[in-house]
Amino acid sequence: MADAAVMPGLPRAAAGATATAQVRSGIRFDRVTVAYRSTVALADFSLDVEPGEVMALLGPSGSGKTTALRAVAGFVAPTAGRILLGDTDVTTMPPFRRGIGMVVQQYALFPHMRVEQNVAFGLRAAKAARSTIATRVAECLTMVGMAAYARRYPHELSGGQQQRVAIARALAIRPRVLLLDEPLSALDAQLRSGMLNEIARLHRELPDVTILYVTHDQVEALTLADRIAVMNDSRLVDVGTAQSLYQQPPSDFTATFVGNANLVPVTVEAYDATREEARVRFAACSVVVRANGGVTPGERRTLCVRPHALALESPGSGANAIEAKVVEVQWRGSAHRLYLDIDGIELRADSKPLREPPHRGERLTVHFASHDATLLAAAGPGRGAERGRG
């Protein structure tokens, strides 16, 4: 391994401590596989995170998202493939040379150090000048609104405050890459939404920092990320912008995991190429839906429609109407969730709170606009249109 000092463009804590100008650098996973004995934790994972981009790794537990993050940090060694930070191959570089800021779910503030000592840790390790340390610590604590708590010990802070300090500590070394591993999971719902806004604001203030954000919470991913990489079963399923994944999920897994969509097997009856719309049939219903890319009559597909797109009132002319039986009604504060049955096919519909919600067994009509539904491949995961570099 060549000496870090002679490698230009190498992100390292020491360089970050003295650098005046921030150098942008992205992350590239090049066919990375991580295996522990016979268990594969990450399989043939390729992904490019652009400099300054916020990329969310979203997936259920065991999907490999944390392994991918730990591989970037240097805590797990890939069994195959390469990881690059900027132009530098860091696959075998020890963690302390990588110059990466990391924030973990458990905060991991050093309990024997005051807040200011925690934030100064990386700078002290890099032997930064005393005056630089003082300035930078004050600057970072102010940035996260914790300047008044500099002399406190971690156990004297609340969970949210500790996480702010953890973020300040990671930012103090001026990392080019910030890894956030489920940073809000340990916080209660109200604090979580506040911290989400904080992180979004921090990224606006530090647009050069590339952020890899691991979460199982789709709201966090949709709120923060420029792009989302959806993972399942140690593999990358789809990657795309939050909006594209939500509105036109490339796979049924993404459709379900991001936005909890209704997936209904359908048969294509007709296709209108000029309007890019298809008429599809399921049970006794025939509906018109968006079909970008073309379909052929007779083809079997999966209809994807979000629960909140199904309305009890008609949204206007041309909307689809489906007759359904109410199976279950749940009040969820800001919405009513209806479980509907259409000849054995279950649909979930979210409506605004109803004054007189329907009763179980009642028959009603639900509507959805053709552009609120999309067609996916009939079955099987990952036919993502966009993979790797997007």
Add this chain to the structure above:
Amino acid sequence: MLLPSRVSRVGAWALFFVLFVPVFGLPIVVVGAASIAGQWNDVLPSHLTLRHLHDAFVSNAGVELVTSLATGVIASVVALVIGTWAALAVRALRRRGAKVIGTLFVLPIAVPSVSVGLGLLVAFSRPPFLLNGTATIVLIAHVVLVTAFAFSSVSAGLARLPAHYEQVAASLGGRPAYVLFRVTLPLLTPSLVAAAGLCFALSMGELGATIMVYPPGWVTLPVGIFALTDRGAVFDGAALTVLLLVLTLVVLVAVSRIRTRASYR
């Protein structure tokens, strides 16, 4: 609460006293009483006197006390360093190697301490390892015996230490040695303190191996006590035991007061 009713709590306390007083309490009380006994021909001692305790201070016991203290402190510190080093190394090793080293370190606990003493005597009785008749061989014996406890205690502490502290420290640019001294060891302080106390207490009471290897110039308190009781001076031996107990207790209480911020983890 495990025992919700008052009756069950009273019962538990009663059982505790029935078991504790004869097994743990009585020997200590008897030793204490013997240290101030002039005669003991009946159920209780008679002709109570402070002469034995006084003699304990003015006789050789003072030297033996210092010897024991020095042995205990040196052995504990060395054992703590070796035990911590071994525990850190074992954690970093792969599973099989870790098990072998772990077992080797704990082995001296399973062997009679007299055998450990005998082994050292044979091993260090001829050049180039000629340590027979020196204080060093006593220190080595104590280190061998107490390192197992330091190793076990620190290993347990390391196993409880979440990996993310060291990982975050490394990601912030901390080199391995920097992380060890600034993060790992400070966070292990509660385990290190417990290990130090345990090692010191064990060393202070060690007799089996010491009696095999001690030179005339390095007599520890337990050896002195054994010699006195062997000669029939039971009350003098009891007085020395009280001295040993009090001293060990004072040091242990002092050590247990070392608390750090790591305790808040």
